[in-house]
Amino acid sequence: MPESAWGWLIVVYLFLAGSGSGAFLAAVYCDLLAPDWSKSLARAGSLVSGPLVTIGTICLVLDLEAGLWEPWRQIYLAKNLSSMIAWGVIILSGFIPVALLYAAALNEITFVGKIARKYIRIIEYVGSALAVATATYTGVLIAVVNGVPFWNTPVMPVLFLASAISTGLAAAMIVAAIIDASTIKTLSNFALGHVIFLAIEALVLMLLVFMSLTRSTEAAISANMLISGVLSPYFWVLVVLLGILIPFILSIVEYYEYGEMPKSLVIGSDLLVLMGGMSLRALIIFSASPPQII
């Protein structure tokens, strides 16, 4: 009996779709609420969002088998609307073009961007809805699976959304620091975003683990795998310590030091958030444990 059907390609997809939609939300937030002093971050967020989600979607397609070699089979993908994959196909086909258009509009790339610039508010509102849908759907995708009791909880989409926003913000901040070195000081304002969303992520993750320990035998097997079993070194070091705790502390320092923190630490903390988001998804997928049937 096959134990797990999904592997690294799905993990990478879940991570990239999450961080891509998070980066979009970060960009829109900056452009709407602080357009004058956070231009670099808005531009960086809009530039990474579309490509990240596109690469993620390519991973998703590469994970198909018959649908990859005989691509015309993919026209059936949105046929059964009770499947979350069908909804994902619909959401992604909406979000990817809007995200790429937003990058063009905000950075005024080509004439398309110049025209789209006039409708930037509409793109921002529609895109934000689609970004939230993308990030949440990646969680719902696995939360509706009753073949894996550990995933089968409404907490999962909340965790994925929180993680998407913190990883998206991290991706946008790294690119902002690269395209505009002088922006490092203004980035400190957004460290507060990390503090808030990493805290939410940590709380929801704690909730998931504690609930799973008592929800069912199989969910407890998965949760124990994470906190004390074979996956526990990865969970405590990569997710909890390096992915949440250290960036959380660094972000508090960054916020209060206001621009005095070395650039390497700012970028380093964002890289840790990205690594933590990726590890979190990998561990959730790989800790899957099926119901005990006999």
Added chain:
Amino acid sequence: MPRFGIAIDATKCIGCHSCRVACQNQNGLEFTETFNWIKDKERGKYPSYDKEYVPLQCNHCGNAPCERVCPTGATYTTPEGVVLVNKKTCVGCKYCMEACPYKMRIILHKAGIVVKCRLCIEMVREGGTPACVTTCPTQVRIFGDLDDPNSEISRFIAESGAEPLRKDLGTLPHIYYKRS
């Protein structure tokens, strides 16, 4: 229209895997690929020790999680209550394999599609019985119409109190088990 199912008397199973071989033969599968498994479960403690064999296959659920999650609609239920996969529209996304609580589906990497027990539907429609049922030396399996109260399978279920595996999951399986 009948509603097909199988009743499995696990107390008679000797774990010989004839059903697996017959199934592979019937479906042209390699020796590593199969639609049915025999899992064993140890019971008791030495010296009063016992081992139970439980033959497993697709449960042809009345409320199939695999069918619900299939994006292309490749997984469908026939009027006889048999869950099948359409080879032409399956894309190999493996969502159904994750969704199946019994983990009774496999992917054939050569064909790129997900496959599973078909209850030998073409033989059954011609009045036959599935290969795993006819081949079993100890006659563990009883095949028949679950909706006919006078069929052998319905009487067996009524007499032995056979139940589906993990009834609590709400999947309404068509495979019933008598376990000691």
